[in-house]
Amino acid sequence: MSRKAMTGNGAIALALKQVDPDVMSAYPITPQTEIAQNYAQFVADGAVKTEYIAVESEHSAMSAAIGSCAAGARTITATSSQGFALMWEMLFIAASLRLPITMPVITRALSGPINIHCDHSDSMGGRDCGWIQLYGEDAQEGYDNAIQAFRIAEHADVRLPVMTMIDGFIISGAIGPLEVLQDAQVKQFVGEFEPLHPLLDVANPVTVGAFDSLGGWYFEHKVTQNQAMARAMQVIEDVGREYGELTGRPYSHFKTHMIEDAEIVLVAIGSAAGNVKTMVDKLRAQGKKVGLLKVRTFRPFPTEQIRAALSGARVIGVMDRSDSFGAQGGPLFTEIRSAMFEAEPRPQIFNFIYGLGGRDLFPDDIEGAVALLEKAAAGEEVAQTRHYLNVREG
Amino acid sequence: MAKPKEIANKPERLTGGHRLCAGCGAPINVRQIMSVCPGPAVVTVSTGCLEVSTTIYPYTAWKDSMIHSAFENAGATISGVETAYRSLKKQGRIKDDMYFVAFGGDGGTYDIGLQALSGAVERGHNFVYVCYDNGAYMNTGFQRSSATPCGAWTTTSPVGKESYGKTQNRKDLAQILVAHDIPYVATASPHNFKDLMSKAEKAFTTPGPAFLNVISPCPRGWRTPGDQTIALSREAVQSCYWPLYEVENGKYKINYKPKAEKKTPVADWMKKQGRFAHLFKPGNEAVLEDIQAYIDHKWEELLKKEECL
Numbered sequence: 014m015s016r017k018a019m020t021g022n023g024a025i026a027l028a029l030k031q032v033d034p035d036v037m038s039a040y041p042i043t044p045q046t047e048i049a050q051n052y053a054q055f056v057a058d059g060a061v062k063t064e065y066i067a068v069e070s071e072h073s074a075m076s077a078a079i080g081s082c083a084a085g086a087r088t089i090t091a092t093s094s095q096g097f098a099l100m101w102e103m104l105f106i107a108a109s110l111r112l113p114i115t116m117p118v119i120t121r122a123l124s125g126p127i128n129i130h131c132d133h134s135d136s137m138g139g140r141d142c143g144w145i146q147l148y149g150e151d152a153q154e155g156y157d158n159a160i161q162a163f164r165i166a167e168h169a170d171v172r173l174p175v176m177t178m179i180d181g182f183i184i185s186g187a188i189g190p191l192e193v194l195q196d197a198q199v200k201q202f203v204g205e206f207e208p209l210h211p212l213l214d215v216a217n218p219v220t221v222g223a224f225d226s227l228g229g230w231y232f233e234h235k236v237t238q239n240q241a242m243a244r245a246m247q248v249i250e251d252v253g254r255e256y257g258e259l260t261g262r263p264y265s266h267f268k269t270h271m272i273e274d275a276e277i278v279l280v281a282i283g284s285a286a287g288n289v290k291t292m293v294d295k296l297r298a299q300g301k302k303v304g305l306l307k308v309r310t311f312r313p314f315p316t317e318q319i320r321a322a323l324s325g326a327r328v329i330g331v332m333d334r335s336d337s338f339g340a341q342g343g344p345l346f347t348e349i350r351s352a353m354f355e356a357e358p359r360p361q362i363f364n365f366i367y368g369l370g371g372r373d374l375f376p377d378d379i380e381g382a383v384a385l386l387e388k389a390a391a392g393e394e395v396a397q398t399r400h401y402l403n404v405r406e407g
Numbered sequence: 408m409a410k411p412k413e414i415a416n417k418p419e420r421l422t423g424g425h426r427l428c429a430g431c432g433a434p435i436n437v438r439q440i441m442s443v444c445p446g447p448a449v450v451t452v453s454t455g456c457l458e459v460s461t462t463i464y465p466y467t468a469w470k471d472s473m474i475h476s477a478f479e480n481a482g483a484t485i486s487g488v489e490t491a492y493r494s495l496k497k498q499g500r501i502k503d504d505m506y507f508v509a510f511g512g513d514g515g516t517y518d519i520g521l522q523a524l525s526g527a528v529e530r531g532h533n534f535v536y537v538c539y540d541n542g543a544y545m546n547t548g549f550q551r552s553s554a555t556p557c558g559a560w561t562t563t564s565p566v567g568k569e570s571y572g573k574t575q576n577r578k579d580l581a582q583i584l585v586a587h588d589i590p591y592v593a594t595a596s597p598h599n600f601k602d603l604m605s606k607a608e609k610a611f612t613t614p615g616p617a618f619l620n621v622i623s624p625c626p627r628g629w630r631t632p633g634d635q636t637i638a639l640s641r642e643a644v645q646s647c648y649w650p651l652y653e654v655e656n657g658k659y660k661i662n663y664k665p666k667a668e669k670k671t672p673v674a675d676w677m678k679k680q681g682r683f684a685h686l687f688k689p690g691n692e693a694v695l696e697d698i699q700a701y702i703d704h705k706w707e708e709l710l711k712k713e714e715c716l
Binding site: 035064230 | 449460462464466473479480484486487490491493498522
């Protein structure tokens with residue numbers, strides 16, 4: 014293992030290079046562009062065996078990835094924001110065809126109005142498209158998740174595509190420390206790709222994507238797709254444990270910090286978890302019983318595990334970097350509150366929406382959120398469930 | 408090209424039992440084209456009649472591997488398949504020589520799939536794209552596409568007090584592909600099977616992208632009897648509504664030039680189709696004249712291109 018200083022995008026491009034898949038199809042979009050261009054350079058330099066398709070749109074990026082993966086090649090792409098939205102139709106099809114494509118998503122706000130900075134509107138909007146979703150906090154987690162994604166996606170119990178998120182600019186463009194595996198270690202960890210029923214098997218031709226309408230098996234196919242998603246829960250844990258044995262950095266569905274005796278727990282996802290952790294330490298020094306739960310696996314959602322981890326909390330504050338228009342709260346909030354419905358006793362749960370379009374999250378904002386949660390913990394009435402951090406008045 | 412008898416004895420690559428309508432031009436075209444494919448193929452079909460009728464789960468009419476994923480992306484899908492093949496072949500993980508072909512209707516090619524097709528041919532993937540052009544969105548029940556001829560009734564270019572059907576001329580798709588400077592572009596028709604099959608063979612064996620635009624009568628949408636498909640294809644060519652030509656590395660060749668007395672008025676062809684019936688009521692003479700003038704203009708233009716290029 015070696016230590017480097019790299020951007021989040023650089024770290025992910027390096028992870029993909031070390032895996033050296035058969036095909037990459039990609040289209041540039043801010044803030045993912047660095048991955049598309051770094052990888053094109055690896056190909057130009059002969060540093061990888063990958064065939065690169067410089068497609069003319071993200072819809073075609075995902076369509077070509079589907080064709081390539083179904084043909085029998087280990088296949089990757091990467092995107093952000095509008096690109097993610099443009100491939101929306103094909104995301105569902107990749108998952109329903111059970112194709113183990115992997116895709117780093119460098120999260121960015123969705124238009125309109127146009128905004129190139131970080132929030133989770135893109136990936137959270139795609140939370141129900143049938144892909145496994147792993148969120149990373151920093152460049153290291155982006156690198157680690159990008160590698161593990163292959164093992165999870167290609168596992169015989171799963172066979173589903175995996176997207177791994179890092180926060181646009183905040184992580185993708187910032188230089189940070191990175192522990193890097195040797196190429197051979199990565200190759201050994203991910204192993205060879207074994208396609209199932211590939212189109213290119215001349216002896217066994219196959220029809221992929223048949224018409225499955227009324228009188229067909231569409232419903233049954235959807236149920237089995239969801240069963241694969243449920244099985245992924247264990248596979249993600251097993252792969253995370255094995256990766257830990259290799260690197261000293263074990264992964265599970267989430268990470269906790271100081272929650273054992275915490276009365277107030279903040280739940281966060283992505284880079285903000287680092288900010289919250291710093292504030293938890295500061296507030297602990299003041300004697301406040303505060304903790305953090307950082308979510309890594311959002312799909313499949315680790316309901317039971319999270320419920321158990323949060324069972325001691327009296328008040329929970331869920332931090333969402335995307336809003337959900339007309340819903341009861343942000344996507345992470347609605348999952349957490351639903352998970353805690355069966356907790357006994359049931360904690361109070363509040364939602365803090367922050368950082369839309371790259372708006373900063375300051376220490377004061379987190380302290381303000383905790384102050385509000387403390388009021389609730391003290392039995393004071395807190396009128397609203399959903400609160401916006403660092404937003405200007407009307 | 409192999410003799411017709413040899414071709415007729417080759418195993419079918421699109422089997423019977425599919426559920427396309429009687430008289431549909433699409434399977435006739437597909438069978439003729441696939442019969443000259445020199446080796447195992449992977450086929451992709453954009454969403455449409457051909458796709459839904461040949462792959463009703465758990466059945467398939469395709470003897471080669473086939474993938475369908477969506478409507479607008481046949482060009483991108485086949486790009487992915489062909490690239491996977493190149494990658495695995497280079498690595499020694501595949502031994503066979505294989506061929507790649509995409510079939511799209513006019514909706515999936517002229518309209519919603521034009522970008523993916525343009526991207527795929529610009530990148531130079533080694534594949535054949537076949538548009539089976541029946542002149543409207545027939546699968547959803549006859550809506551106009553940019554391939555629908557002027558004057559045709561469709562449900563979204565309806566005939567009414569203020570409308571004689573589609574008021575615009577067709578998009579000239581073959582010329583758009585020619586403008587991509589790809590090695591091979593051709594138009595064809597199922598009535599002239601020798602011409603169609605020799606063009607398909609050229610398309611398969613030409614390295615790089617090749618494009619075939621094949622007329623494909625639709626008895627339901629054209630409002631014609633199912634046994635007139637081949638006759639209507641022939642007359643489309645004879646009237647110069649559907650000229651047969653090929654452009655090989657930029658060089659034009661018209662494969663059939665009707666002599667002046669044999670070039671039939673396009674109205675004769677239109678009269679046989681219910682989708683144009685309204686044009687033959689009094690008051691539409693000028694529309695018919697305009698349609699004929701446009702056909703003649705395009706034909707003259709093509710003759711000039713052949714002469715100059």
